Amino acid sequence: xxxxxxxxxxxxxxxxxxxxxxxxxxxxxxxxxxxxxxxxxxxxxxxxxxxxxxxxxxxxxxxxxxxxxxxxxxxxxxxxxxxxxxxxxxxxxxxxxxxxxxxxxxxxxxxxxxxxxxxxxxxxxxxxxxxxxxxxxxxxxxxxxxxxxxxxxxxxxxxxxxxxxxxxxxxxxxxxxxxxxxxxxxxxxxxxxxxxxxxxxxxxxxxxxxxxxxxxxxxxxxxxxxxxxxxxxxxxxxxxxxxxxxxxxxxxxxxxxxxxxxxxxxxxxxxxxxxxxxxxxxxxxxxxxxxxxxxxxxxxxxxxxxxxxxxxxxxxxxxxxxxxxxxxxxxxxxxxxxxxxxxxxxxxxxxxxxxxxxxxxxxxxxxxxxxxxxxxxxxxxxxxxxxxxxxxxxxxxxxxxxxxxxxx
Amino acid sequence: xxxxxxxxxxxxxxxxxxxxxxxxxxxxxxxxxxxxxxxxxxxxxxxxxxxxxxxxxxxxxxxxxxxxxxxxxxxxxxxxxxxxxxxxxxxxxxxxxxxxxxxxxxxxxxxxxxxxxxxxxxxxxxxxxxxxxxxxxxxxxxxxxxxxxxxxxxxxxxxxxxxxxxxxxxxxxxxxxxxxxxxxxxxxxxxxxxxxxxxxxxxxxxxxxxxxxxxxxxxxxxxxxxxxxxxxxxxxxxxxxxxxxxxxxxxxxxxxxxxxxxxxxxxxxxxxxxxxxxxxxxxxxxxxxxxxxxxxxxxxxxxxxxxxxxxxxxxxxxxxxxxxxxxxxxxxxxxxxxxxxxxxxxxxxxxxxxxxxxxxxxxxxxxxxxxxxxxxxxxxxxxxxxxxxxxxxxxxxxxxxxxxxxxxxxxxxxxxxxxxxxxxxxxxxxxxxxxxxxxxxxxxxxxxxxx
Numbered sequence: 001x002x003x004x005x006x007x008x009x010x011x012x013x014x015x016x017x018x019x020x021x022x023x024x025x026x027x028x029x030x031x032x033x034x035x036x037x038x039x040x041x042x043x044x045x046x047x048x049x050x051x052x053x054x055x056x057x058x059x060x061x062x063x064x065x066x067x068x069x070x071x072x073x074x075x076x077x078x079x080x081x082x083x084x085x086x087x088x089x090x091x092x093x094x095x096x097x098x099x100x101x102x103x104x105x106x107x108x109x110x111x112x113x114x115x116x117x118x119x120x121x122x123x124x125x126x127x128x129x130x131x132x133x134x135x136x137x138x139x140x141x142x143x144x145x146x147x148x149x150x151x152x153x154x155x156x157x158x159x160x161x162x163x164x165x166x167x168x169x170x171x172x173x174x175x176x177x178x179x180x181x182x183x184x185x186x187x188x189x190x191x192x193x194x195x196x197x198x199x200x201x202x203x204x205x206x207x208x209x210x211x212x213x214x215x216x217x218x219x220x221x222x223x224x225x226x227x228x229x230x231x232x233x234x235x236x237x238x239x240x241x242x243x244x245x246x247x248x249x250x251x252x253x254x255x256x257x258x259x260x261x262x263x264x265x266x267x268x269x270x271x272x273x274x275x276x277x278x279x280x281x282x283x284x285x286x287x288x289x290x291x292x293x294x295x296x297x298x299x300x301x302x303x304x305x306x307x308x309x310x311x312x313x314x315x316x317x318x319x320x321x322x323x324x325x326x327x328x329x330x331x332x333x334x335x336x337x338x339x340x341x342x343x344x345x346x347x348x349x350x351x352x353x354x355x356x357x358x359x360x361x362x363x364x365x366x367x368x369x370x371x372x373x374x375x376x377x378x379x380x381x382x383x384x385x386x387x388x389x390x391x392x393x394x395x396x397x398x399x400x401x402x403x404x405x406x407x408x
Numbered sequence: 409x410x411x412x413x414x415x416x417x418x419x420x421x422x423x424x425x426x427x428x429x430x431x432x433x434x435x436x437x438x439x440x441x442x443x444x445x446x447x448x449x450x451x452x453x454x455x456x457x458x459x460x461x462x463x464x465x466x467x468x469x470x471x472x473x474x475x476x477x478x479x480x481x482x483x484x485x486x487x488x489x490x491x492x493x494x495x496x497x498x499x500x501x502x503x504x505x506x507x508x509x510x511x512x513x514x515x516x517x518x519x520x521x522x523x524x525x526x527x528x529x530x531x532x533x534x535x536x537x538x539x540x541x542x543x544x545x546x547x548x549x550x551x552x553x554x555x556x557x558x559x560x561x562x563x564x565x566x567x568x569x570x571x572x573x574x575x576x577x578x579x580x581x582x583x584x585x586x587x588x589x590x591x592x593x594x595x596x597x598x599x600x601x602x603x604x605x606x607x608x609x610x611x612x613x614x615x616x617x618x619x620x621x622x623x624x625x626x627x628x629x630x631x632x633x634x635x636x637x638x639x640x641x642x643x644x645x646x647x648x649x650x651x652x653x654x655x656x657x658x659x660x661x662x663x664x665x666x667x668x669x670x671x672x673x674x675x676x677x678x679x680x681x682x683x684x685x686x687x688x689x690x691x692x693x694x695x696x697x698x699x700x701x702x703x704x705x706x707x708x709x710x711x712x713x714x715x716x717x718x719x720x721x722x723x724x725x726x727x728x729x730x731x732x733x734x735x736x737x738x739x740x741x742x743x744x745x746x747x748x749x750x751x752x753x754x755x756x757x758x759x760x761x762x763x764x765x766x767x768x769x770x771x772x773x774x775x776x777x778x779x780x781x782x783x784x785x786x787x788x789x790x791x792x793x794x795x796x797x798x799x800x801x802x803x804x805x806x807x808x809x810x811x812x813x814x815x816x817x818x819x820x821x822x823x824x825x826x827x828x829x830x831x832x833x834x835x836x837x838x839x840x841x842x843x844x845x846x847x848x849x850x851x852x853x854x855x856x857x858x859x
Contacts, residue, residue, distance in 0.1 A: 028748070032778070043756075052761060339787055
């Protein structure tokens with residue numbers, strides 16, 4: 001008897017057991033189920049939610065691998081074990097095994113904790129509520145390690161994942177019902193609960209916090225600077241990196257957010273696969289550009305001076321905003337989450353534009369932390385149903401008008 | 409006068425097993441079955457009992473809520489069995505056919521001289537009324553409420569649909585008679601749609617407003633055409649009739665006989681030689697499906713109707729009252745190793761998520777009944793809109809039906825839709841939600857609460 005038959009018999013035998021959803025989750029992971037249609041359409045498209053989610057994960061894998069190399073590279077460059085790899089994506093200074101192994105052993109545990117804890121909660125809720133394990137967490141679980149600093153302690157991540165999945169998603173009814181993007185809820189929790197591990201100039205490079213502690217303890221070592229470009233700009237300093245490096249991703253930052261190139265390729269793939277919404281991605285970029293141009297105009301007109309604490313970020317050339325920080329990653333992978341974004345096509349334009357617009361606004365004016373993508377997307381998540389409401393009301397009004405024209 | 413309707417949003421599902429354009433006479437069925445469930449919302453009151461002899465066209469039961477609507481026997485014979493389900497609900501009325509068919513004579517009817525009341529009562533008495541359906545609610549038309557227009561789609565765009573240009577050939581006289589009669593029942597127009605590149609017998613009729621339809625499915629759905637031509641507003645009613653049923657109505661008016669004969673396509677990838685049969689409403693499908701069709705013990709699904717909206721029937725089941733196609737496709741109750749993430753070439757998909765049907769838009773597929781995934785909450789957005797040409801937000805309507813908000817259902821356009829309009833969105837649904845069932849239950853709720 002093959003594996004297929006034994007699994008089938010096991011399922012049939014335990015049909016009424018409470019824990020069956022847990023088994024089914026693994027079973028359907030191995031085999032597309034034998035479920036057939038009833039009345040209604042007798043045939044169905046090839047896609048299911050697992051395939052959709054899997055496609056998004058595939059689009060993020062290059063960012064993950066790049067993040068592993070980059071984590072090691074940023075560390076090694078600071079401790080003087082690597083040369084700067086400016087200008088070329090295929091630089092031999094960057095793609096080294098030494099870089100990769102540092103990142104790999106740092107990031108793999110984050111991925112394992114994220115999936116282990118998150119899926120564990122999903123399984124528990126599925127069993128309690130007696131429904132199948134839904135696939136929503138597959139993408140969230142991959143997003144989470146990509147949007148945290150590399151040195152984040154694993155227990156913090158675990159606590160945040162529990163909070164994000166339970167409060168951000170399950171209390172609303174699980175996958176498809178949540179208001180806020182779960183991955184961003186997790187990040188926001190970390191950000192507000194453990195700000196010292198989520199912001200500042202220490203956390204963005206592997207080993208920076210540890211080194212600082214050693215120095216404080218009396219060790220005679222060079223400090224590792226873990227400053228991001230946004231951090232430098234917010235303090236009125238130079239960015240300190242070439243534009244090409246920003247685009248390719250050889251800069252400090254959250255694990256998966258640095259390489260705009262790979263994010264762009266992932267985004268194009270999602271648009272091509274018809275999984276990601278090009279409307280949201282495009283309008284979000286437009287929104288950011290408009291806000292960037294407005295700030296540039298403010299600086300050009302001399303309304304603020306160099307002494308202003310906003311001068312550094314306001315004077316940043318408008319299109320650089322698309323390359324630095326988490327903007328690209330947030331736009332492509334987080335703002336496009338179909339559950340929490342606007343659901344109507346017209347609404348997506350408005351929603352996306354405001355995500356981009358507000359991202360840059362918060363980025364410039366946030367006194368504590370020079371980044372705004374997370375907060376902008378969470379804010380727009382809250383407003384997305386309102387946007388949809390007005391778009392749908394437009395359709396309703398047209399119908400009413402038609403009726404009035406008839407009866408008049 | 410003719411107008412063009414071009415549909416852009418939609419999806420042509422190309423399947424193997426299209427019917428060859430030859431028709432033959434099906435073996436005469438010994439038993440015929442009327443199933444009240446074919447007439448949605450009708451509560452049957454029996455006229456005949458077990459053992460009653462009926463002629464073809466003689467009423468067998470009527471609608472409890474509107475006693476003038478009568479349902480007649482497709483053949484002459486003896487009522488053999490009335491099977492009942494829970495709470496004595498009538499499931500089926502089985503009639504054993506006579507060797508020699510006799511018809512109830514309703515007499516030749518002079519349509520031109522008759523007024524609308526006379527036509528209406530003639531159609532009601534002769535059992536032709538159930539062919540006339542209405543929107544809102546997609547049920548048999550209420551004869552007491554005049555429609556603002558009548559819609560007839562002579563273009564079939566559903567997968568493996570019977571080609572109406574072929575099945576209606578030579579029926580011009582009957583079609584014209586039926587249209588003239590129906591035209592007198594409305595103050596408005598009779599809208600007839602035909603395929604833009606076809607040669608439909610409907611195109612030459614008088615007394616109609618002709619529309620040329622082009623574009624992918626659901627361009628042939630009458631619901632799509634209503635939405636583009638003259639959408640239903642609150643308080644309004646339109647009627648729809650299938651063209652193959654016009655033939656029966658027309659013949660009744662011309663000859664006085666209710667002739668339940670119908671040309672039915674036998675299609676689907678499981679069928680050895682897909683082709684057309686001349687048969688009668690309510691025949692046993694066994695008289696059709698085994699002749700160069702499928703093997704006796706094959707593991708296939710037999711569907712009375714098309715693969716998107718038809719009803720599953722057993723091999724000993726019967727052709728339903730409205731269908732003009734029997735589709736047979738393989739059952740898909742098997743597991744597929746890593747079926748959710750491996751690249752897919754042999755199934756249709758509207759995405760390009762490692763699915764490759766976009767590379768071969770002209771290829772005909774052999775799809776089975778597997779759901780290709782499990783039932784989930786609504787997650788993805790924008791996919792329905794791509795295949796939904798009506799000026800309605802499909803997901804929002806579906807959700808309104810699920811949470812039973814009558815005001816919202818009304819505002820979002822439920823008066824305009826029928827379950828079949830949501831067949832394509834159901835087909836493409838990644839979350840495998842039963843859209844047509846949701847809409848049917850929504851319409852039933854509105855009918856009950858608002859009326």
